[in-house]
Amino acid sequence: MAKKIRVLIAKPGLDGHDRGAKVVARALRDAGMEVIYMGLHQTPEHIVEAAIQEDVDVIGLSLLSGAHMTLIPDVMELLRENGAEDMVVLGGGIIPDKDARSLKDMGVSMIFGPGTRTDEIVEYIQKNVRVADE
Amino acid sequence: MSDASMDLVSRILGGDRRAVARLMSMAENDVPGVKKILAELHTHTGRAHIIGVTGPPGSGKSTLVDKLTLEYRRMGKTVGIIAVDPTSPFTGGALLGDRIRMNEVALDRGVFIRSMGARGHLGGLAKKTGDLVKIMDAFGKDMILVETVGAGQSEVEIVGTAYSTIIVEVPGLGDDIQAIKAGILEIGDIFVVNKSDLDGADETARELDAMLDMNPNDSGWRPPIIQTSALSGDGVSRVVEALTEHMNHLNETGNLHKLVRARARDELRNIIIDHIRSLVDARHDSEEFETLVDSIVAGELDPYRAAEIYLKTLEG
Numbered sequence: 001m002a003k004k005i006r007v008l009i010a011k012p013g014l015d016g017h018d019r020g021a022k023v024v025a026r027a028l029r030d031a032g033m034e035v036i037y038m039g040l041h042q043t044p045e046h047i048v049e050a051a052i053q054e055d056v057d058v059i060g061l062s063l064l065s066g067a068h069m070t071l072i073p074d075v076m077e078l079l080r081e082n083g084a085e086d087m088v089v090l091g092g093g094i095i096p097d098k099d100a101r102s103l104k105d106m107g108v109s110m111i112f113g114p115g116t117r118t119d120e121i122v123e124y125i126q127k128n129v130r131v132a133d134e
Numbered sequence: 135m136s137d138a139s140m141d142l143v144s145r146i147l148g149g150d151r152r153a154v155a156r157l158m159s160m161a162e163n164d165v166p167g168v169k170k171i172l173a174e175l176h177t178h179t180g181r182a183h184i185i186g187v188t189g190p191p192g193s194g195k196s197t198l199v200d201k202l203t204l205e206y207r208r209m210g211k212t213v214g215i216i217a218v219d220p221t222s223p224f225t226g227g228a229l230l231g232d233r234i235r236m237n238e239v240a241l242d243r244g245v246f247i248r249s250m251g252a253r254g255h256l257g258g259l260a261k262k263t264g265d266l267v268k269i270m271d272a273f274g275k276d277m278i279l280v281e282t283v284g285a286g287q288s289e290v291e292i293v294g295t296a297y298s299t300i301i302v303e304v305p306g307l308g309d310d311i312q313a314i315k316a317g318i319l320e321i322g323d324i325f326v327v328n329k330s331d332l333d334g335a336d337e338t339a340r341e342l343d344a345m346l347d348m349n350p351n352d353s354g355w356r357p358p359i360i361q362t363s364a365l366s367g368d369g370v371s372r373v374v375e376a377l378t379e380h381m382n383h384l385n386e387t388g389n390l391h392k393l394v395r396a397r398a399r400d401e402l403r404n405i406i407i408d409h410i411r412s413l414v415d416a417r418h419d420s421e422e423f424e425t426l427v428d429s430i431v432a433g434e435l436d437p438y439r440a441a442e443i444y445l446k447t448l449e450g
């Protein structure tokens with residue numbers, strides 16, 4: 001049985017809808033990945049706990065609310081505390097370049113701006129996730 | 135066993151969530167060496183009460199699992215949840231969304247939730263689920279809840295490994311009643327009519343009751359029918375009571391021993407089949423094999439005789 005890439009998709013913060021996150025989740029599923037979909041209003045604690053229990057390779061965080069500079073760093077900090085900093089963290093949404101740079105300094109692998117095609121995200125994950133387990 | 139494997143075993147027994155999650159992935163991916171680790175863990179299993187929860191899509195299984203978990207946590211019991219969702223047969227991908235309904239218990243360190251794609255394991259899904267159940271058990275979870283969508287034979291097989299099986303239906307069964315008759319009736323130990331806040335719950339409960347009357351089983355257990363509203367939690371404590379009564383019944387009648395034996399039997403059989411299949415797969419293009427194929431094509435051997443000869447070489 002070949003290893004399947006497992007991805008957690010969550011929307012931290014208080015935004016009202018998760019259409020974009022769902023589109024990405026379906027695209028990743030259609031690319032053969034296992035997508036654990038958490039939906040709206042997730043706290044960094046919920047996200048990191050789920051990522052650990054589900055042993056995911058990738059965490060995709062979708063944000064619109066502008067709270068990215070607190071929520072994403074919190075996720076990164078919790079991952080470190082749990083020894084899970086090897087997970088690939090991706091951000092999506094409206095995030096200014098300056099913030100994107102500092103998030104990358106904190107260990108976020110990639111920020112996808114609005115209008116990113118889903119196949120770019122699929123390709124990025126396929127290229128950047130460890131393929132062999134153990 | 136390698137040091138890394140030993141380390142994983144002791145971390146799991148010590149309650150390390152990351153180690154548990156990692157071993158679950160290894161079991162799902164059939165990583166070499168995982169059998170030895172599972173073997174090591176086996177002596178630490180056998181204490182958990184394994185509960186299957188199945189029913190049609192959207193009937194409220196995950197919501198019910200969430201509420202059952204809250205009840206068990208109040209009773210001081212730890213809970214492991216395994217939520218199985220279908221995998222797309224075309225892409226191999228899966229959207230696993232059961233966690234959305236389990237937010238209330240998701241941060242509780244006495245609860246561990248794992249989502250699993252069915253991955254088109256040919257008859258192997260029950261085995262994979264069994265591996266995850268074993269890991270949860272060794273991890274020390276008192277109650278293990280396994281959620282599957284009640285759609286086909288493989289789901290029936292999965293819940294077949296549970297000690298108690300809950301079937302979750304919703305009001306307004308209508309034509310579905312036929313579907314229920316086929317297979318589900320026999321495996322249910324407890325029937326839940328969820329969403330009883332909607333119209334028609336009494337009628338659905340009556341229909342189920344009549345069907346159970348017509349199909350008595352010989353276990354001496356008459357499955358109760360319980361109306362719940364998992365969203366608000368109404369009726370959930372009665373499901374917990376029924377589960378306790380069912381477990382007591384299994385203990386008193388000796389049926390638990392029969393179930394444990396049936397599980398062990400299935401597991402042994404699956405491991406043997408797995409092993410033989412991997413032996414055959416590993417050598418299916420070996421020289422002996424190809425020579426036998428040539429003999430069949432040349433008309434010197436029939437395939438039945440050839441298989442006998444080949445099996446002898448495997449035994450060696």
Ligand SMILES: Nc1nc2c(ncn2[C@@H]2O[C@H](COP(=O)(O)OP(=O)(O)OP(=O)(O)O)[C@@H](O)[C@H]2O)c(=O)[nH]1
Binds near residue numbers: 193
């Ligand atoms: N009215 C009502 N809605 C409910 C009840 N329980 C669950 N729901 C709703 O039913 C929908 C499906 O609930 P889930 O718990 O996800 O159902 P499920 O059976 O796990 O679904 P799948 O895993 O997709 O098959 C959700 O929108 C729930 O909020 C209930 O008791 N009453």
Ligand SMILES: [Mg+2]
Binds near residue numbers: 196231
């Ligand atoms: Mg569900």
